[in-house]
Amino acid sequence: MKDINILGIESSCDETAAAVVRNGREVLSNVINSQIETHTIYGGVVPEIASRKHIEVIVQVVREALKKASMTISDIDAVAVTYGPGLVGPLLVGVSYAKAYAYGCGKPLVGVHHIEGHIAANYIDNKELEPPFMCLIVSGGHTHLVNVRAYGEYEILGRTMDDAAGEAYDKVARAIGLGYPGGPKIDRAAKEGDPEAIPFPRAHIEGDEYDFSFSGLKSAVLNYLNSCEMKGIQVNTADVAASFQAAVVDVLVGNSMKALEAHNADKFAIAGGVASNSALREAMEGACRERNVRFYRPSPILCTDNGAMIAAAAYHEYIKGNFSGLSLNAVPNLRLGQKQNKP
Amino acid sequence: MNILAVDSSGLVASAAILSDDVIRSEYIVCNKLTHSETLMPMIDEVIRSSGLKAGDMDAVAVAMGPGSFTGLRIGSATVKGLAEAIGKPVIEVPTVNALAQNMAGYDGNIVPLMDARRNETYTGIFTFSGDKLTVLREQCAVPLGDILEDVNERGKKTVFLGDGVRVFADRISSGCTVPFVFAPPGLRLQRASSVAVLAERYYEEGFFSDAAGHKPVYLRVSQAEREMMKERLRESKAAEGDRITGDNL
Numbered sequence: 001m002k003d004i005n006i007l008g009i010e011s012s013c014d015e016t017a018a019a020v021v022r023n024g025r026e027v028l029s030n031v032i033n034s035q036i037e038t039h040t041i042y043g044g045v046v047p048e049i050a051s052r053k054h055i056e057v058i059v060q061v062v063r064e065a066l067k068k069a070s071m072t073i074s075d076i077d078a079v080a081v082t083y084g085p086g087l088v089g090p091l092l093v094g095v096s097y098a099k100a101y102a103y104g105c106g107k108p109l110v111g112v113h114h115i116e117g118h119i120a121a122n123y124i125d126n127k128e129l130e131p132p133f134m135c136l137i138v139s140g141g142h143t144h145l146v147n148v149r150a151y152g153e154y155e156i157l158g159r160t161m162d163d164a165a166g167e168a169y170d171k172v173a174r175a176i177g178l179g180y181p182g183g184p185k186i187d188r189a190a191k192e193g194d195p196e197a198i199p200f201p202r203a204h205i206e207g208d209e210y211d212f213s214f215s216g217l218k219s220a221v222l223n224y225l226n227s228c229e230m231k232g233i234q235v236n237t238a239d240v241a242a243s244f245q246a247a248v249v250d251v252l253v254g255n256s257m258k259a260l261e262a263h264n265a266d267k268f269a270i271a272g273g274v275a276s277n278s279a280l281r282e283a284m285e286g287a288c289r290e291r292n293v294r295f296y297r298p299s300p301i302l303c304t305d306n307g308a309m310i311a312a313a314a315y316h317e318y319i320k321g322n323f324s325g326l327s328l329n330a331v332p333n334l335r336l337g338q339k340q341n342k343p
Numbered sequence: 344m345n346i347l348a349v350d351s352s353g354l355v356a357s358a359a360i361l362s363d364d365v366i367r368s369e370y371i372v373c374n375k376l377t378h379s380e381t382l383m384p385m386i387d388e389v390i391r392s393s394g395l396k397a398g399d400m401d402a403v404a405v406a407m408g409p410g411s412f413t414g415l416r417i418g419s420a421t422v423k424g425l426a427e428a429i430g431k432p433v434i435e436v437p438t439v440n441a442l443a444q445n446m447a448g449y450d451g452n453i454v455p456l457m458d459a460r461r462n463e464t465y466t467g468i469f470t471f472s473g474d475k476l477t478v479l480r481e482q483c484a485v486p487l488g489d490i491l492e493d494v495n496e497r498g499k500k501t502v503f504l505g506d507g508v509r510v511f512a513d514r515i516s517s518g519c520t521v522p523f524v525f526a527p528p529g530l531r532l533q534r535a536s537s538v539a540v541l542a543e544r545y546y547e548e549g550f551f552s553d554a555a556g557h558k559p560v561y562l563r564v565s566q567a568e569r570e571m572m573k574e575r576l577r578e579s580k581a582a583e584g585d586r587i588t589g590d591n592l
Contacts, residue, residue, distance in 0.1 A: 041571070042567055042571070046565065046567040048412060048565035048566065048567065049565050049567060049568065051412070051413075051416055052416075052558075052561075052565070055416050055419055055420055055423075055558055055559065056558050058420065058423065059423050059427050059554045059555040060555050062427070063427075063555070073428065088413075089412075089413060089416070092379055092413060092416060092417055092420070093416055093420045094420075095379065096379065096382075096383075096416070096417045096420035096421045096424065097420040097421070097423060097424040098424065099383045099421070099424065100383060100386075100420070100421040100422070100423070100424030100425040100428065101424035101425070101427060101428045102424075102428075103383065103386075103387065103397060103424075103425065103428070104397045104398075104424065104425045104426075104427070104428025104429045105428045106397075326383035326384045326387055327380040327381070327383065327384055328380075329379045329380045330379060
């Protein structure tokens, strides 16, 4: 069969990214332009600033992706782009660019769900991985526990009822003075702390055993910090970080394992920015090993937002002939498995 | 020479093709802000109904701003994508200048008014010397009173246009001391054909850029930056206050 080369474009948050992926598995290039330093002084991503940055660099990022793949646009079989979920301003830059670019080149366009992209990152680093498997996607904006039945077929088992796990990391990191982005900073600080020092709550949602909630945990941390301040007790930042992280990891691993057992799944994957968190990775890997379940995860570079995962996810849509039309829009609250805009 | 021009800076989404002094096609839609869904199909339509293909374009022009931040970026990203795909340059046309171009042939001053919210308007002052648009005051974001004062001082009859006409009509009627009219509906809002006409001139004068180099002109920083600057100003003033107090002691 002829090789299929797909150009993937991603701009749903604060990374402008483009990549070329062959047959959904082989990364020929993966260019990521992160704006993280720009947003750090604001303590989080500012959508308007992110949108402005995306438009300034998108051409250069796509050019670089083609150049690193030693290709020109004529070697590309389709243009893929994230159209949701995410921040609407940033999404619109990628979607508008990709539509016009695909149109100008006469190539098919494939709109990709951001979470499908994160799941598909696992296909790149784990060549033997094929559905069905179970996948936990954790990032700054998302916490989803998904049963991947087949390529492009998803059953959402659990999701967060309030804050995403990564969002809770950012908020807690800000409260204990570690700054933005919270995930890697808390992960690092936690290594020096005692995860059992402070008994933060593990939330379980009544009736929805696989759903998550992190806002109660976040409030518990803030309350703890307040009460220490009032009592004049010096806060041990490392202990707070470690205890908070332990609570997050416990819930993520607990719900995942419950779902694994209930569905008799024998393969489990994690994805998303928080998937590169060392505590989560180790705990998940250990829990899977105990149950004789194969554990998969993408390399850290494919855990962050990137174009390769978008191209990898688009491959399976390309094979099925699922293309998007010129009226494809950005959908900030796009649900997993929901398809918009057939041509 | 074929120029595809796009304007999605305001309520209107518009696309047009200019081929050697002839507008081959133009599409104007003013139906809420659905530019992201409508602009690309409109572009496809003007290209096809002109009997052309995307690759036949020699340049792609865009109303570069000011305007709705999101609208500008939809236009800019679209134009960059198209220009990059066909390997042709982008021609940037200031939105307010393109609006003024709607009034080609008018023998007084031309003042576009775009509703910029926050009690301001994106505006400028223009006139025609023969068939050439001349800029008397560059596009800017100012309070209406500021531009009205300027218009009155110039003492020439004036036409106002743009979506700001509806917003500011009463204040113009009570504050404008020179004879004035409002542009008729067909000429009042953004038209890609006007972007195209100016673009052709800019192109001939050598003003165009590579797809990578183009970015919109907002005339405003983001709200987060504005607040950050205010905060810093407060802090530096407070620090200055401390120092003065310190010196006094």
